[in-house]
Amino acid sequence: MADVAFAFGESIYGQKKLGGTMSIEEALAGFAIAPVTGAGAREMMRLSLFDWAACGIAGEAEPLAAILRAKALDEGGAGQASLIGGGKGPMRAAALVNGAVSHALDYDDTHFAHIGHPSVAVIPAALAMAEVKGAGLEDMIEAALIGAEGSVRVGLWLGRDHYQIGFHQTATAGAFGATLAAGRIAGLSQAAMVQALGLAATRASGLKSQFGTMGKPYNAGIAAETGIEAADLAGRGFTSSPVGLSGLQGFGQTHAGIAEEDALEGLGARWRMESVSHKFHACCHGLHATIEALRGLGPSGADVERVRIRTHPRWMTVCNQPAPDTGLGAKFSYAHVVAMVLAGVDTSAIANFSDEMARRPDLVALRGLVTVEADPRLSEMEARVAVTSKDGGLREGSYDLDAPMSLEVRGEKLRRKAEGLLGAARAKALWQAVRAPDLAPLTKLLQATS
Numbered sequence: 001m002a003d004v005a006f007a008f009g010e011s012i013y014g015q016k017k018l019g020g021t022m023s024i025e026e027a028l029a030g031f032a033i034a035p036v037t038g039a040g041a042r043e044m045m046r047l048s049l050f051d052w053a054a055c056g057i058a059g060e061a062e063p064l065a066a067i068l069r070a071k072a073l074d075e076g077g078a079g080q081a082s083l084i085g086g087g088k089g090p091m092r093a094a095a096l097v098n099g100a101v102s103h104a105l106d107y108d109d110t111h112f113a114h115i116g117h118p119s120v121a122v123i124p125a126a127l128a129m130a131e132v133k134g135a136g137l138e139d140m141i142e143a144a145l146i147g148a149e150g151s152v153r154v155g156l157w158l159g160r161d162h163y164q165i166g167f168h169q170t171a172t173a174g175a176f177g178a179t180l181a182a183g184r185i186a187g188l189s190q191a192a193m194v195q196a197l198g199l200a201a202t203r204a205s206g207l208k209s210q211f212g213t214m215g216k217p218y219n220a221g222i223a224a225e226t227g228i229e230a231a232d233l234a235g236r237g238f239t240s241s242p243v244g245l246s247g248l249q250g251f252g253q254t255h256a257g258i259a260e261e262d263a264l265e266g267l268g269a270r271w272r273m274e275s276v277s278h279k280f281h282a283c284c285h286g287l288h289a290t291i292e293a294l295r296g297l298g299p300s301g302a303d304v305e306r307v308r309i310r311t312h313p314r315w316m317t318v319c320n321q322p323a324p325d326t327g328l329g330a331k332f333s334y335a336h337v338v339a340m341v342l343a344g345v346d347t348s349a350i351a352n353f354s355d356e357m358a359r360r361p362d363l364v365a366l367r368g369l370v371t372v373e374a375d376p377r378l379s380e381m382e383a384r385v386a387v388t389s390k391d392g393g394l395r396e397g398s399y400d401l402d403a404p405m406s407l408e409v410r411g412e413k414l415r416r417k418a419e420g421l422l423g424a425a426r427a428k429a430l431w432q433a434v435r436a437p438d439l440a441p442l443t444k445l446l447q448a449t450s
Helices: 024-033 039-061 063-075 091-102 118-133 137-158 160-164 169-186 190-203 215-235 285-297 313-317 334-342 361-367 407-422 424-433 440-447
Strands: 304-311 370-374 382-389 394-400
Touching: 024 137, 024 169, 024 190, 039 063, 039 091, 039 118, 039 137, 039 407, 039 424, 039 440, 063 091, 063 215, 091 118, 091 215, 118 137, 118 169, 118 215, 118 440, 137 160, 137 169, 160 169, 160 313, 169 190, 169 215, 190 215, 285 304, 285 313, 285 334, 285 382, 285 394, 304 313, 304 334, 313 370, 334 361, 334 370, 407 424, 424 440
Parallel strands: 304 370
Antiparallel strands: 304 382, 382 394
């Protein structure tokens, strides 16, 4: 691959290459249409597809799912692609609905390289386009892998300033990944893919201020919808700025991006998606290391005087709601999940993140024992806890979500998670569906009502 021009202004409107360099748009477009190598990355994407579908099917009963599905069905249009929970709609509408519904429980995968949820933005776009184009399951998985990898790389290119200022990488970087996935299945050329990325650049959006509300999963749906629309329009000959992401006044420059020079290093050879993290607790992924560290100490609320949490500074603005009064808010609260662990409440059970549980008096009282501190020496995947007991004893523990986990162990953990969400029979059927040659078994399970 040629050198890539990353700094704003190195790409000029109407001129694709400067001095033998390649824009990030061209690099991503070339990657999106190239053959996929890497069996490990492909299997990781299959596991993410399984996990995504389990989360989506389980989220079908959420209020936002009913609202969005009803809206799509009321609007009507061509029945092109499956809606989670039943029915079909235009592929753009299906991507929106399925993206939001699969993120409704906030139980889907996360990539800590850019702090985003790759699958909920990318898979709905890949699936909807695959249904329309008649693509098989393996082609859809390849496209989803390309899109998920692309979203992580765009997120790295945008950098943490973009995230810290308030943009939701799942939605922003995810929109570009969804475009790559949909465009690959649609058979776009490299030139058309560049145009699609330009269109995505003018539509990508999503704010962290929506966390704890229906707006957060809606962000994922918007990203998936953007991917479908951008790829579809580009395939029809619609044009845009070829440097809509990287150029002057492009998405990066106007959205606090830093144009990280190493973001595309090893693209196509080194798969960042091999280090994606899957959730085994039904709350924000930023809380998981704390939960694991605390569980390792085995404390009981009756014996605890105080709990001190140390975490990476970035999580302080994401999941540090001190006194949530809703189930959604509880999913973003160190104090509340610590209280749940102290009280012996299962944090892997979706039902335990309810409005009633958020207001339960004993948990509210236990939240008062918790202090949370930022520690820049920790990675975003680490947490350290210190528990002081009423007799003055001190126990300390830590956990790193980046600890190695084999595909086999991960698969077993995800199967147990799916069984908890869907029941043993449906989880088994879903496990088989993501290994079928075509999409029919998967779409049948997605469309089934609870």
